[in-house]
Amino acid sequence: MTRAAIVTGAARGLGHGVAVRLAADGWAVALVDQSEDVVSSAAALADGAHVARGYVLDVSDPDACIATVATIVDDLGPISGLVNNAGIGGPSTLVHLTDPAEFKRVIDVNLLGPFHMARAVVPQMQSAGHGGSIVNITSILGQQGEAGTGPYSASKGGLGLLGQTMAMELARDSIRVNSIAPGNMLTVMHEEHVQWLADTKNISYDKALDEVRESIPLGRHGTAEDIANTVAWLLSADSSYVTGQTIGVNGGVIRT
Amino acid sequence: MTTGPSNLVVTGAGSGIGQAVCQLAQAAGVNVFGIDRDAHGLAQTQAQTGAGIAVCDVTDEAALIRAMDSAVEHFDGPPDALVAAAGIYRIAAAHDISAQAFADLLAINVVGAFVSAREVATRCVDGASIVLIASMAYEAGDTNEPAAHYTASKGAIVSLTRQLAVEWADRGIRVNAVSPGVIHTPMLRLVDNPVKAAAYLESGVPLHRFGTATEVANACMFLLGSSASYITGVILPVDGGATIS
Numbered sequence: 146m147t148r149a150a151i152v153t154g155a156a157r158g159l160g161h162g163v164a165v166r167l168a169a170d171g172w173a174v175a176l177v178d179q180s181e182d183v184v185s186s187a188a189a190l191a192d193g194a195h196v197a198r199g200y201v202l203d204v205s206d207p208d209a210c211i212a213t214v215a216t217i218v219d220d221l222g223p224i225s226g227l228v229n230n231a232g233i234g235g236p237s238t239l240v241h242l243t244d245p246a247e248f249k250r251v252i253d254v255n256l257l258g259p260f261h262m263a264r265a266v267v268p269q270m271q272s273a274g275h276g277g278s279i280v281n282i283t284s285i286l287g288q289q290g291e292a293g294t295g296p297y298s299a300s301k302g303g304l305g306l307l308g309q310t311m312a313m314e315l316a317r318d319s320i321r322v323n324s325i326a327p328g329n330m331l332t333v334m335h336e337e338h339v340q341w342l343a344d345t346k347n348i349s350y351d352k353a354l355d356e357v358r359e360s361i362p363l364g365r366h367g368t369a370e371d372i373a374n375t376v377a378w379l380l381s382a383d384s385s386y387v388t389g390q391t392i393g394v395n396g397g398v399i400r401t
Numbered sequence: 402m403t404t405g406p407s408n409l410v411v412t413g414a415g416s417g418i419g420q421a422v423c424q425l426a427q428a429a430g431v432n433v434f435g436i437d438r439d440a441h442g443l444a445q446t447q448a449q450t451g452a453g454i455a456v457c458d459v460t461d462e463a464a465l466i467r468a469m470d471s472a473v474e475h476f477d478g479p480p481d482a483l484v485a486a487a488g489i490y491r492i493a494a495a496h497d498i499s500a501q502a503f504a505d506l507l508a509i510n511v512v513g514a515f516v517s518a519r520e521v522a523t524r525c526v527d528g529a530s531i532v533l534i535a536s537m538a539y540e541a542g543d544t545n546e547p548a549a550h551y552t553a554s555k556g557a558i559v560s561l562t563r564q565l566a567v568e569w570a571d572r573g574i575r576v577n578a579v580s581p582g583v584i585h586t587p588m589l590r591l592v593d594n595p596v597k598a599a600a601y602l603e604s605g606v607p608l609h610r611f612g613t614a615t616e617v618a619n620a621c622m623f624l625l626g627s628s629a630s631y632i633t634g635v636i637l638p639v640d641g642g643a644t645i646s
Contacts, residue, residue, distance in 0.1 A: 309645045316607030316642055362570030367631045374628035383619040386582070386612040389645035393635050397570050400563040400634030 147196065149173040150226030150380065151217060153204055153262065156183040158332045159282065160230040162369025163376045168195040170377055172226060175217040179203045179231070196221070204231045204258030205250075214265035223273040226380045227266050229259035229304075230282040234334040237341045240295035248296040255300035256307065263311060267320065276319030278380045281308045282372070285328030285395050293341060301326075305391050312389035321388040323379050328395025329357060331366040362397035405626040406482030406530060408432045410472050412459055412517050414452065415442025417586035418534060419486035421614035422621050423450045429622065434472040434480070436465070436517075437487065459487045459513030469520040482625045483521040483531045485514040488554075490588045495549040503550040510554035511561065518565060518576070528573025530625045531565070533558050534617075535580040537640050545597075546590060555580075559636055566634030575633040577624045582640025585611040607642030 150167050154160035155176035164187075168174045173196035176187040180201070187199030198220055202213045218224060235251035236243055259281055270277040286294050287301025305324050312322040329335060343353035358366060375394050378384055393401050409426050413419035414435025420442070426433045427450035435450075437443040438458040447454045453475035455468035472480055488510045493502070518531050538548065539555035558578060565576040583591060583606060591598045592611075602609050620639045623629055638644050 312642050313607050313646060317609065319608075362567050363573075363575070363631060363633060364571065365631075371631035374630075375632070378623050378628060383623065385619075386608065386616040386639050386641050387620065387637070388608060389642040390638050392632070392637060394631050396631050397566050397575075397633035400566055401636065 147171070147173045147222065148225045149175065149217070149221040149223065150228065151175045151177055151214070151224055151262070151266065152228040152230060153177045153202075153258065154231030156180045156186050159327070159330060159369045159372050160228070161186055163228055163230060163373045164197065165190060166370070166373035166377050167226070167380065168197050170381075172380075173197070173221045175200055175221055177202045177204070177213065177231070204262060205253040207261040207264065210261040210265040214262070214269065218269060223275070224266055224269060225273070225275055225277045227262060227277070227279045228282070228376055228380075229262055229280070231258055232282065232300075234337055235296040235300070237293040237338075239293065243295060251296035251300050252303075255297070256303045259304055259307065267315065270320055271318050277321070278384075279308070279311065279320065279322045280376050280379045281305070281322070281324045283308075283324045283326045283391060285326050285393065285399060288326055288391070288393070288401060289399055293345075308391075309389045316388060321379075321384070323384075323387060323389065324391040325372060325375050325379070326391050326393045326395065327367055327372055328393065328398050329361055329366050330372065331368065335366075360398060361395075365396065367394060367396060405429050405431050405622065408434070408472075408476040408478060408480045409482040409484065409625065410434050410436065410469065410480045410517070410521055411484045411486060412436045412513070413486035413488060414446050414454070415439040417486070417588055418581065418584070418614045418617045418621075419484065420446050421618035422484045422486065423452050425615065425618045425622050427452060431482075432476050434475050436468050459517060460508045462516055465513070465516055466520060469524060473524060479524045479526050480521050481525050481527070481529045483517060483529065484534070484621050484625070485517045485532070486534050487513050487517070488534060490548065490551050490590070492546045492548050492590060493550070494547050498550055506550040507554050507557070510551070511557045514558060515561060522565075522569055522572070522574055525574065528575075530629070531574065531576045532621045532624050533562050533576070533578040535559050535562070535578040535636055537580055537582045537638065537644050539580065540644050562636065563634050570633060575629070577629070577632060577635045577637065579617055579620045579624065580636050580638040580640065580644075581612065581617045582606065582638065582643040583611050584614060584617055586614050605643055605646060606640070607646050610641065612639060612641055
């Protein structure tokens with residue numbers, strides 16, 4: 146039986162890398178993104194061997210999450226995997242100088258988005274009765290705060306605990322919930338953070354990037370493939386006794 | 402797409418988690434060399450998997466070094482992976498644990514793991530992946546099965562994992578730990594009392610069942626392979642959610 150999985154934030158970057166890997170593993174993949182590019186991204190992935198479809202959705206819209214998940218189930222069948230990857234970086238302002246509307250937007254997408262997706266997906270997983278696996282993409286900044294990351298850190302720290310709570314609530318249904326906490330991935334979001342570091346320290350972008358790299362024990366930035374490999378494992382039966390956990394994929398920069 | 406290690410050394414290979422690792426690794430086409438002080442269990446592992454073996458007590462440093470040399474000979478090359486699963490579990494109230502008993506347990510669970518890791522790191526050429534075995538015991542105390550020396554030994558494994566991860570990262574050596582919960586192995590004492598076991602699984606383990614040695618071994622294999630190439634210094638619980646409950 147083909148298994149179906151949803152990956153949010155899948156038009157580009159980490160989410161797209163995850164979708165590519167899951168399709169290669171034989172999952173029917175629903176790529177979800179607020180960008181309309183997700184439709185062509187999914188079409189490019191779908192071929193005779195891979196099942197993939199794109200869906201335009203803003204995960205901060207609870208009603209739209211319900212409607213889109215219903216469409217996905219009609220198209221691809223029961224969902225047994227959900228990867229909550231959609232997220233935004235948010236402002237780099239100090240917390241007490243942050244615009245409340247900007248703070249709220251980060252929470253709406255990064256924390257409430259996975260909540261809305263859970264409301265849409267979990268009842269369907271429960272009624273299908275085959276269990277499931279939910280993976281939340283959090284962040285090293287959800288494990289350890291850093292100046293200039295207030296809303297983002299708060300949203301990701303909250304998402305980690307939301308995942309633990311759901312793991313406890315859903316264990317009896319054999320639905321496992323875990324988090325992956327990436328650190329220093331070379332994504333657009335990280336590039337923006339490096340630019341902020343460069344501006345703050347009044348050094349060049351390349352120098353700031355080098356400084357970050359030198360701080361990583363494994364000596365390199367992470368890739369979408371690094372995250373996709375861990376997602377693939379957490380969605381597979383090989384991790385059948387793992388629930389409620391956060392796995393750091395960060396090159397050893399913090400050790401949890 | 403993703404690859405496992407080539408030459409894997411497993412300590413504690415004669416039973417439980419270590420034996421399960423040997424089985425999975427052999428099925429995945431990895432060359433395996435098993436070490437255990439239990440010759441009978443080790444022979445069983447060898448019969449099941451065709452692994453090379455050395456009967457050796459990990460507390461005997463010289464013997465362990467010789468066993469690692471035998472592994473290199475068996476592989477006809479350096480090791481690139483280790484699962485240090487040798488360990489013992491003893492239940493005892495703290496006031497009944499002598500200094501000698503405490504030291505003896507640390508010698509197996511901590512020093513044995515350290516020397517195993519050191520000897521693999523000394524011999525590997527282009528990096529390696531090392532997995533140590535912690536335990537959910539490191540996270541919290543337990544009055545039902547008191548084991549101060551065991552708990553302390555697993556706390557030490559966690560610290561050791563983090564230290565070796567940063568110290569050896571520039572050589573491309575990754576060091577992680579798997580932290581098992583209540584796993585159905587010969588070490589498990591909870592099964593001696595089925596009523597207590599059922600009550601514990603009901604209240605203490607969200608997935609409401611024991612884990613299997615294979616499930617722990619699967620986590621070891623994940624961390625050993627290229628899928629985990631950006632993961633180092635991590636403690637990965639395989640406990641059915643027990644440590645968040």
